[in-house]
Amino acid sequence: MQKTILIVHGMRKGKLNELLEDFIYALFDETQIDYDVAFLESEARSLETVVATTVRQGYRVVNLVPLLLFTASHYYEDIADQVQMWKTQYAQVHFLLAEPLGTHPAMADWVSHQMARYAHEIDDATGVVILAHGNARFNEPDIALTYLAQQQTSEQLQCYPSMVYGKLNFQETLPPLAAKYQKLLIVPFFFYDGYLVNKTKRQIEELNLPVEITYTTAINFDPVLKNIILARIAACEEAHHVSDTVELV
Template sequence: MQKTILIVHGMRKGKLNETLEQFVHELFNDTSIDYDVAFLESEEQSLDTVIEATVEQGYQAVNLMPLLLFTASHYYEDIADQMKVWTEQYSQVHFELAEPLGTHPAMADWVSKQLVRYEHEIDDTTGIVILAHGNARFDEPDVALTRLAEQHPNDQFQCYPSMVYGKLKFKDTLLPLAEQYDKLLVIPFFFYDGYLVNKTKRQIAEMMLPTEIVYTTAINFDPVLKTIILARIASCQEARHVSNTAELV
């Protein structure tokens, strides 16, 4: 028996987790994937609680699917490090940890689609910025976002990476761009237009940049996420098959 646990960041209190879980169910309501949703921040539906229940139900193969865009502290410390504990605690269960979603090639296609949706806002005097969360202690998000900005399929436009946290933080990267372009089209590379996106917009407004700022929508649980998650599940299954085959040799 195999189960996939979709891991969402979430909040410890409030109704946001219910909204996020509903988004996930809408993505998968027409699939046969056996899955549960767990939250890194939750008083009732934590990752530890969901894994314990999954093991008690008799599952011997568990795919851990982080709904995170990049590898950073949550991926390494809250999931990967903990997986070592679960592997020892539940030795009869085979755990596979999937890669984050933001590094999948389909996300570059999503960026290009955003450029098409907002092409009426773009001309030769427009700078295009992909804005993500980032991390002050891990450089993987900076590297991955820079690669995404360089590799999106629509080579008609140059994109610039910018972060809320880390070496590419927007408080340092946006001013030079604002002095170079008459308008900045900012693509929020976040799962949904929530608290952090709105907070960042307010902080950017407070910078009083000498240019017009236009924002696209965030990912907002676009169907592309379903495509990527299914691909990540398939990769977990393939890795498990290779592992099982190696054990037989």
């Protein structure tokens, strides 16, 4: 039997986890996927608890799909390191860890659509910034976001990466852009317009940059996420099929 566990960051307290869970259930209500939801931050539905329950239920193939945008500390330390432990603890179970969601080509399409939606805000004096979470200890988010920005750059429009944390910190990257452009269009590359996005907007305002700043909406659980998650699940299933074939040979 095969089960997919969708891994969400979540919060240890409050109602956010319930809202996230309701959204995921609504998203996959019409699919035939056998799945469960686990949280990195939860007092009741932690990833470790959900994995243990899944194994007890007799599943022998477990697809782990992190609902994260990039690989960084949560991906490597909270999930990948645990997977290695589970492979030893549950030797009878085949665990497959999917890639994060933000590096899928469809996310580049989402950014393009956001820019198109706000095309009335863009002219020759506008710089476009993709703003993401970032990480001070891992450079993979910087590399992925820089590539994403390069994909949106053309002869007519320059797109720049910026982060809340890490080397591309907005406090370092935005002032030079404010000196170059009269306007900035900032695309929040976050799952939803929540606490961190609003906090970062306030911090950017406190920089008193001499430019007009417009923000697009964040991803806000756009339906594109469903297609990306399904693609990540399919990749896990394909990897399992290939490994089975190799073992049989």
